[in-house]
Amino acid sequence: MAKDRNEMLQYFLKNKEFITILENEKICPTSISFSEPSTNLLVEAMKKMILSYCLDDSNLQTQKKINALISSEVKNS
Amino acid sequence: MIISSISMKNFQCYSGEHESNTLHFSDGLNLIIGDNGGGKSKLYDAFYWVIHNQVFQSDQRQMINTRIYKDNLISDKAKADCQIGDTVSAEVTLIVTSTGDKKYKLERIFKATKLADREWEADTDSTMLISEFLHTKWNLLPSAKYSHIINRVIPGHIKPYMWFQGEQVDSLMDLADSTALSQVVNLLSDISDYDDLISIATNGASRANKELKKHKSTISSDEAKSKSLNTQLESCDNNIDKLNNQIDVCDQQIETAKLKVEELISKVDDAEAKAKYKSKKKVLKDEYNSLEKQLLNANNNSSKGLFRKHWVLKNISPFFKKFDDKYKRYTIKHNEKVNAGKANEIKLPLNMPRPVHVEQMIEDESCYVCGRSAPKGSEAHEHIISLIKREPAKDIFENDFSNEFESLYNNNLRYGVAIDGIDESIKNNFKNIIDIKNRLTKTANEIKEIDSQFDILIEEDKSEDILGSYKQHTENKEKFDRNKTKLLRELEIALKEKEDIQSKIDNLVTGEIDKVKEAADFIFSNLEKLAKSTKQHVFESIISELEEFSNEIFKDMTEKNASIKGQIKFKKLANGVYIPEIVDSDGYIINSPNDSNIILVKLALIMAILTARAKWSDNYSLISDAPTSKMAENYTFGFYKTLSNRFKQSIVTTYDFLEDDRKEALNKFNIGKVYQIEPSSPAGDSDNRSDLSVNIREVLL
Numbered sequence: 071m072a073k074d075r076n077e078m079l080q081y082f083l084k085n086k087e088f089i090t091i092l093e094n095e096k097i098c099p100t101s102i103s104f105s106e107p108s109t110n111l112l113v114e115a116m117k118k119m120i121l122s123y124c125l126d127d128s129n130l131q132t133q134k135k136i137n138a139l140i141s142s143e144v145k146n147s
Numbered sequence: 148m149i150i151s152s153i154s155m156k157n158f159q160c161y162s163g164e165h166e167s168n169t170l171h172f173s174d175g176l177n178l179i180i181g182d183n184g185g186g187k188s189k190l191y192d193a194f195y196w197v198i199h200n201q202v203f204q205s206d207q208r209q210m211i212n213t214r215i216y217k218d219n220l221i222s223d224k225a226k227a228d229c230q231i232g233d234t235v236s237a238e239v240t241l242i243v244t245s246t247g248d249k250k251y252k253l254e255r256i257f258k259a260t261k262l263a264d265r266e267w268e269a270d271t272d273s274t275m276l277i278s279e280f281l282h283t284k285w286n287l288l289p290s291a292k293y294s295h296i297i298n299r300v301i302p303g304h305i306k307p308y309m310w311f312q313g314e315q316v317d318s319l320m321d322l323a324d325s326t327a328l329s330q331v332v333n334l335l336s337d338i339s340d341y342d343d344l345i346s347i348a349t350n351g352a353s354r355a356n357k358e359l360k361k362h363k364s365t366i367s368s369d370e371a372k373s374k375s376l377n378t379q380l381e382s383c384d385n386n387i388d389k390l391n392n393q394i395d396v397c398d399q400q401i402e403t404a405k406l407k408v409e410e411l412i413s414k415v416d417d418a419e420a421k422a423k424y425k426s427k428k429k430v431l432k433d434e435y436n437s438l439e440k441q442l443l444n445a446n447n448n449s450s451k452g453l454f455r456k457h458w459v460l461k462n463i464s465p466f467f468k469k470f471d472d473k474y475k476r477y478t479i480k481h482n483e484k485v486n487a488g489k490a491n492e493i494k495l496p497l498n499m500p501r502p503v504h505v506e507q508m509i510e511d512e513s514c515y516v517c518g519r520s521a522p523k524g525s526e527a528h529e530h531i532i533s534l535i536k537r538e539p540a541k542d543i544f545e546n547d548f549s550n551e552f553e554s555l556y557n558n559n560l561r562y563g564v565a566i567d568g569i570d571e572s573i574k575n576n577f578k579n580i581i582d583i584k585n586r587l588t589k590t591a592n593e594i595k596e597i598d599s600q601f602d603i604l605i606e607e608d609k610s611e612d613i614l615g616s617y618k619q620h621t622e623n624k625e626k627f628d629r630n631k632t633k634l635l636r637e638l639e640i641a642l643k644e645k646e647d648i649q650s651k652i653d654n655l656v657t658g659e660i661d662k663v664k665e666a667a668d669f670i671f672s673n674l675e676k677l678a679k680s681t682k683q684h685v686f687e688s689i690i691s692e693l694e695e696f697s698n699e700i701f702k703d704m705t706e707k708n709a710s711i712k713g714q715i716k717f718k719k720l721a722n723g724v725y726i727p728e729i730v731d732s733d734g735y736i737i738n739s740p741n742d743s744n745i746i747l748v749k750l751a752l753i754m755a756i757l758t759a760r761a762k763w764s765d766n767y768s769l770i771s772d773a774p775t776s777k778m779a780e781n782y783t784f785g786f787y788k789t790l791s792n793r794f795k796q797s798i799v800t801t802y803d804f805l806e807d808d809r810k811e812a813l814n815k816f817n818i819g820k821v822y823q824i825e826p827s828s829p830a831g832d833s834d835n836r837s838d839l840s841v842n843i844r845e846v847l848l
Contacts, residue, residue, distance in 0.1 A: 073337065078340065081681050081685050082677060082681050084688075085680050085681045086684070087676065087677060087680040088680075088681070091673070091677075111666065112670055112673055112674075115670045116674060119347060119678075123340070123347065129343075129347050132347045132351075133350060133354065136670070137351075137667060140670055141667075143666075144662045144663045144666050145663070
């Protein structure tokens with residue numbers, strides 16, 4: 071079955087735990103999408119994880135992509 | 148893919164060429180109606196065989212492969228018609244159409260050659276061929292594409308829910324199995340994707356955490372101490388993991404025990420009620436036996452009373468009085484007659500001579516009375532002689548029963564008193580009998596009532612087991628609860644200890660912490676938590692969706708059927724597992740719903756699985772052999788209606804609608820094609836199957 075990244079993202083955004091984190095960061099869940107970059111690192115890391123998984127990347131490849139994102143974001147901040 | 152047609156050649160009872168054994172299908176509910184033994188299951192076999200190379204062997208209740216079933220696949224008639232040296236084949240051809248209007252032909256062929264009577268040389272296995280219809284002709288596809296095409300006809304993971312036999316419904320959805328719903332959700336949804344995400348995030352978090360710890364040690368004022376603390380922290384983490392696992396196990400144990408207790412609690416009530424009823428029944432039984440004896444005695448006494456209590460004399464009072472009167476009249480008359488008789492007797496003078504003296508007077512020719520002489524021949528002598536010749540007085544009565552009558556009368560006198568009490572005595576006796584009979588009936592009814600209560604209670608011999616089991620599970624639950632409380636206390640201590648160690652490690656850090664490592668630890672640990680909670684959220688969403696759809700379908704299926712009660716409720720257990728229950732409108736579990744009701748619930752769940760989430764119902768054909776075989780007749784209408792409304796195409800073999808007057812109901816469904824099938828020789832004529840074939844007739848509504 072083809073993986074649907076948007077459906078997966080929507081499930082994350084409907085997760086109460088995530089909604090609480092987003093509220094604390096003053097981020098509106100509806101503003102989050104794959105086409106709109108977010109300033110929040112956790113949101114971007116999550117999107118990266120879903121994207122990489124939906125591209126059938128290996129477990130390690132996905133971790134590396136997330137690490138690269140973290141590294142880049144932290145260094146740029 | 149939608150199935151356009153199926154045709155069979157010499158496949159089991161479908162003897163003859165494809166042309167005489169072809170069924171076309173369209174969208175909607177396609178029905179193949181036939182009586183038991185009419186070839187319905189063999190038709191289902193044909194669908195199954197062409198795709199899966201297996202047929203259902205009814206005596207073993209399992210699907211078996213062609214390699215084992217061998218030439219049994221070939222029609223007996225076709226084999227009987229074969230000459231030695233001839234080759235005969237069983238074939239099934241399925242034509243399917245994809246949503247993109249591509250048409251495929253799936254053929255399966257199995258051949259055997261007759262070597263001698265009852266001796267066949269069969270292929271080791273069947274042959275599968277798949278062709279695609281292109282440019283007005285069928286083009287054989289390479290075998291590498293077969294599994295892809297087959298998967299488009301019926302994907303393996305939904306096959307059990309889309310293609311099933313009526314008798315399989317029970318096992319498809321076991322309501323008592325707490326993992327059944329989880330399995331279905333895992334099988335039919337993409338929830339396993341979240342397990343993969345959890346794995347990615349967990350591995351990432353573990354790696355990032357190790358990196359951060361290592362980094363903190365390197366910038367620590369006391370690297371050795373920091374390393375030692377990290378070792379302690381690792382041990383503490385292991386302990387926390389261990390405790391969490393133990394708590395999970397404990398939760399499951401508590402849940403299992405709780406379910407058992409809940410399951411048994413109604414039975415415990417039953418068992419206790421049973422014991423109470425048993426004791427009450429014993430008292431009633433004793434009373435019944437005693438009353439039966441009383442009734443027997445009372446009936447015996449009724450017979451004896453005829454004489455002992457002079458009941459035979461009932462209603463003789465008038466006769467008795469008549470007798471009394473008559474006797475009195477008789478006595479009077481008797482006396483009168485006696486007196487009259489006496490009056491007629493010859494009155495002799497007071498000092499009348501005795502006969503001996505008269506004889507002497509005759510001899511002496513002298514009257515001793517007057518002293519005068521009475522010579523022979525004289526009037527006086529003749530008078531004395533006349534006294535001697537006097538005839539004795541005649542009896543007054545020819546037959547005098549006066550003494551007997553008197554005796555009878557005197558005897559009867561003592562019955563006089565008894566006669567007066569006979570009516571009361573009889574009345575009291577029969578009142579007593581009626582009273583005993585009423586009490587007997589009442590007691591019998593009470594015993595019957597208890598027996599009927601017994602029927603709805605648990606089996607008698609299980610009462611003690613249940614009470615023992617209930618006690619055991621209650622004790623287990625209390626034990627597991629205590630264990631969990633203890634583990635939670637230990638976890639709290641371990642978490643505090645971890646916090647302290649972490650604080651000590653952080654206090655040793657002197658240099659600046661690497662922001663990337665710190666961020667990676669934070670991000671991955673949060674991703675891990677989010678992936679886990681999102682999976683749970685997805686699972687619960689699917690469950691909720693399934694519950695809603697199941698009830699929607701259940702409602703459709705049970706419309707206009709007052710005998711069906713309840714709704715489907717997915718109950719969440721403490722360990723996160725859901726179990727389906729049938730509850731009433733107040734949310735209470737319906738105990739002992741009938742079989743048809745359970746089957747409908749299961750079918751509603753299966754249909755919900757197929758229609759709610761993945762829309763399988765729009766893309767694949769549901770094929771079922773006698774799905775209503777375990778349902779009562781009034782339950783089937785809702786099922787067919789729902790099937791015809793919810794599935795793009797369904798192909799169902801059934802014995803419902805066999806009678807012509809029932810076929811009118813089919814107009815209420817979204818009907819595709821309807822066929823009636825019947826064997827050419829009477830069903831059950833198993834001695835001679837060599838002329839067996841199936842007549843297929845399309846029913847035009």
